[in-house]
Amino acid sequence: MNYTVRNQGAVREIDLRGQLTFEANDDFRQIIEGMETGAFTDCVLNLESLDFIDSAGLGLLVLANNTASRSRVKLRLRRPRGQVREMIEISEFHTIIACDF
Amino acid sequence: MNAHAGPSAAPQPSGSQRSGGQRVLLGQPRVGVAAALRRGLGTIGVRNVDLASDREEVTALAEATRPDLALLDWSLVREAPGLIESLRAGCGVRDLPVVVIGRFASAAERGTALALGATDVIARPVLRAELIARLRVHLENRSLNRSLQEVIRSLQAFHTGAVQRMAIARDMQLGLLPDAAEIRELEKRYAIRLDSHFESSSELGGDIWGARAIDGTRFAVFLCDFTGHGVAAALNTFRLHALLAKIDLPGDDPAEMLGAINRLLVGLLPETQFAAMLYAVVDTAEHRLTYATAGAPKPVIGIPGHNLRVGESVGLPLGVSADARYRNRSLDFPPGAFLFLFSDALFEARDWEGRPFGYAGVLDLVHQCSGEGKLPALLERYFAVMPRPLADDLTAVWLTRAG
Numbered sequence: 001m002n003y004t005v006r007n008q009g010a011v012r013e014i015d016l017r018g019q020l021t022f023e024a025n026d027d028f029r030q031i032i033e034g035m036e037t038g039a040f041t042d043c044v045l046n047l048e049s050l051d052f053i054d055s056a057g058l059g060l061l062v063l064a065n066n067t068a069s070r071s072r073v074k075l076r077l078r079r080p081r082g083q084v085r086e087m088i089e090i091s092e093f094h095t096i097i098a099c100d101f
Numbered sequence: 102m103n104a105h106a107g108p109s110a111a112p113q114p115s116g117s118q119r120s121g122g123q124r125v126l127l128g129q130p131r132v133g134v135a136a137a138l139r140r141g142l143g144t145i146g147v148r149n150v151d152l153a154s155d156r157e158e159v160t161a162l163a164e165a166t167r168p169d170l171a172l173l174d175w176s177l178v179r180e181a182p183g184l185i186e187s188l189r190a191g192c193g194v195r196d197l198p199v200v201v202i203g204r205f206a207s208a209a210e211r212g213t214a215l216a217l218g219a220t221d222v223i224a225r226p227v228l229r230a231e232l233i234a235r236l237r238v239h240l241e242n243r244s245l246n247r248s249l250q251e252v253i254r255s256l257q258a259f260h261t262g263a264v265q266r267m268a269i270a271r272d273m274q275l276g277l278l279p280d281a282a283e284i285r286e287l288e289k290r291y292a293i294r295l296d297s298h299f300e301s302s303s304e305l306g307g308d309i310w311g312a313r314a315i316d317g318t319r320f321a322v323f324l325c326d327f328t329g330h331g332v333a334a335a336l337n338t339f340r341l342h343a344l345l346a347k348i349d350l351p352g353d354d355p356a357e358m359l360g361a362i363n364r365l366l367v368g369l370l371p372e373t374q375f376a377a378m379l380y381a382v383v384d385t386a387e388h389r390l391t392y393a394t395a396g397a398p399k400p401v402i403g404i405p406g407h408n409l410r411v412g413e414s415v416g417l418p419l420g421v422s423a424d425a426r427y428r429n430r431s432l433d434f435p436p437g438a439f440l441f442l443f444s445d446a447l448f449e450a451r452d453w454e455g456r457p458f459g460y461a462g463v464l465d466l467v468h469q470c471s472g473e474g475k476l477p478a479l480l481e482r483y484f485a486v487m488p489r490p491l492a493d494d495l496t497a498v499w500l501t502r503a504g
Contacts, residue, residue: 022329052457054445054449054493055326055328055329055375055377055396055418055445056328056329056373058328058375058396058418059328059329059372059373059374059375060373062372062373062375062421063372063373066372083457089415090394090396090397090398090399090414090415090416091377091396091416091417091418092396092415092416092417092425093417095417096417096421096422
């Protein structure tokens with residue numbers, strides 16, 4: 001996985017690309033750390049270019065969401081596609097993390 | 102309890118102590134030279150020096166004292182060309198450093214000493230500082246070699262112990278699954294056939310499945326896959342197994358059952374760990390299958406005379422939120438029908454080119470193999486194109502009602 005970060009005022013937008021799996025752990029934890037230290041109130045994870053997620057990746061989303069809640073940051077998922085969308089729907093993750101399909 | 106010393110128990114060589122405790126065998130017929138060499142060794146802290154003045158004494162002392170270094174006079178080796186070999190054999194140390202010192206008539210003679218097994222040759226006359234420096238190098242090498250061998254031995258012991266402990270743990274994990282007698286009993290009682298496959302990506306896995314009687318006409322079957330694999334995920338399967346043994350769980354209502362297990366797991370599992378689970382109840386009198394899912398892969402259902410059906414699957418994985426609610430799905434499940442459950446490894450696993458096998462690939466396999474007892478055939482086709490070991494734990498359960 002790789003990602004790019006854009007800060008627009010109080011909103012941080014992060015584009016995720018590639019595969020969100022256990023191998024992405026270190027990179028994704030940097031994103032999560034950013035939520036604790038950044039000066040923004042909203043964070044959008046753009047999943048449009050993410051082509052694969054597994055259960056470890058879903059675990060990272062849970063961690064991100066819990067960290068965001070503790071840091072009073074509103075987290076949103078945006079535009080999951082293909083297998084990623086299917087995983088989010090099967091696992092009903094859109095019921096715990098706001099998601100724009 | 103740990104009966105094995107860890108790798109850190111290996112001796113740690115340090116500074117001048119390294120040669121201080123070491124033992125040197127001096128093979129030297131001339132008393133004056135021997136005394137000078139002993140003094141030289143004393144300056145680098147070597148106090149254990151055993152003096153042998155002829156070749157018989159050399160081999161006898163080597164055997165008795167097991168030295169760290171032998172320093173032999175060239176005259177002894179020249180007279181007995183097998184001396185170095187028998188010295189090493191005598192003390193049982195094949196790589197014992199043997200330094201030959203003496204007045205060599207030519208470079209060819211020094212070559213002969215090396216050919217006879219000497220680690221190094223020192224031609225006299227030699228500066229005392231050079232002599233000491235070279236002996237120190239050999240003693241330090243010896244010390245490091247011994248430490249390394251200790252570390253290797255200690256790691257080997259640790260590894261052997263770990264493998265044995267893993268084997269015991271793996272047997273315990275397999276003991277969580279229904280055994281052949283339990284499966285036969287269920288097959289007989291409910292007129293079904295139950296095939297299964299359990300394959301961990303490492304010694305231990307994060308999957309568990311089970312089947313249990315409810316009453317005279319109903320039984321339950323489930324498959325659960327904890328995030329990750331290896332020891333941590335395996336510990337969670339033991340947790341679940343213990344929870345399922347609680348008698349007050351609503352085992353005849355899949356949605357209620359998942360809700361109850363979820364409430365028990367929330368708080369037990371760390372933040373990033375959860376479980377995907379499907380729990381199904383088959384009613385052989387009403388010919389119905391009722392199931393609920395928590396983030397589990399969609400099951401495949403086959404009913405005679407109908408197209409293959411992909412069951413719906415929607416539900417938060419277990420352990421994520423105490424507020425999660427699960428839904429029952431109910432469908433006809435007449436005699437001859439089958440239910441195929443599997444963990445996500447089956448379609449997420451990647452082929453030799455790195456492409457995921459895909460859910461559509463699983464459906465193709467089921468089309469090719471559907472029918473009673475076709476799980477082994479399906480897996481044979483699967484592993485013909487998929488490399489082992491898989492990156493994730495694979496569990497598959499194929500349940501067929503007798504037609």
